[in-house]
Amino acid sequence: MNPTAKEGSMMLNKTLLDLYTDYLVSSFSLVTATGLSELVNGQYSHDQITRFLAQEEYSPKAYWRCIKPVLRQIEDDNALLIIDDTIEEKPYTDENDIVCWHYDHTKSTNVKGMNLVNFLYQTTRETGQDVSLPVAYEVVSKTETVVDPKTQKTKRKSPISKNERVRQRLTILRFHNQIRFKYVVFDSWFASKENLTFIRHTLKKHVVCALKGNRTMALSEQDQLAGKFVQVSVLDIPPQTTCLVYLKGIDFPVVFTKQHFTNKDGSHGVLYLVSSDTALTYDQLTNIYQRRWHVEEFHKSLKQNAALEKSPTRTTTTQKNHIFAAMLAFLKLEMLKFTTTLNHFALKHRLYLKAISTCFKELRMLKHAHQVLNFNISA
Secondary structure (H helix, E strand, O other), X not given: OOHHHHHHHHHHHXXXXXXXXXXXXXXXXXXXXXXXXXXXXXXXXXXXXXXXXXXXXXXXXXXXXXXXXXXHHHOOOOOEEEEEEEEEEXXXXXXXXXXXXXXXXXXXXXXXXXXXXXXXXXXXXXXXXXXXXXXXXXXXXXXXXXXXXXXXXXXXXXOOOHHHHHHHHHHHHHHHOOOOOOEEEEOHHHOOHHHHHHHHHHOOOEEEEEEOOOOEEEOOHHHHXXXXXXXXXXXXXXXXXXXXXXXXXXXXXXXXXXXXXXXXXXXXXXXXXXXXXXXXXXXXXXXXXXXXXXXXXXXXXXXXXXXXXXXXXOOHHHHHHHHHHHHHXXXXXXXXXXXXXXXXXHXXXXXXXXXXXHHHHHHHHHXXXXXXXXXXXXO
């Protein structure tokens, strides 16, 4: 292939990527190569779109190049980097390295699907508008098979753990991409001592996270040296206050609090929160962790508004490229939110009403042109 042809091929991919992500945003059902081809009146054939998804796997570097210009516009030294994973269930898709069985801690069971570890950059603009940008993501790939010692059945396994993936990606975001942020925020599933130590000592950033009730801590440095630890769940402190504690296995103090809340069913719950930023007050600590909810909103919008869950792709390459495109489709919705002040669901509703309006007008024209009966009902 000559240089000119190669450049043309790259331009075609960029054009198709823009077209495909627009299709994901505007679609309300399954997204298919045939559907997109028909939508653009055959400007791109089914085969061209299929090859676009199947030829080359889009890399994390390519994703970073796409989102970097937007991120640089809204970067803030006090921003949060929120980490969480989600599973896109695929019960009827053939199993492979990424569509396989993963433990879903929200359901306390294994489910079949794709497991994504997401890194959401969250900040607030001068206008007071919240901004959430997925700056990176990791697709959990289980390429190894092992025998379960309890059941003696073979199962898939990833060569590296999610926590290792998190530390590797944070290294890239912090030192290679040089993203500006102050806090790394996550729930108790990522609150390992390795992650906390890595974030504080290697990244030189602060962590805000939840802890499980069986985690142990010392109430003073002397207790820590003497090995006197108590469980988080039994530590009694006054409501809406904090105290300085030393987590077992962690060589720096953290500020600790208990946040009491009432569930929708009326039951009572307690959230155990810590931060390496020992200057945080109760209100500051709980407010920062409250902002972690943006990652749940991101997951919901990614699946429902950016068509992550609507792809019929079958191979690992096409599945990963669809994920890549869905992330960029979410980015487009977030950018539209800046200028329209409409949230993602309101934007989709606006598109839906426009589509229904167009369909309704077309139907009325067809009825008139073909003199279809108009009902005249009288009493």
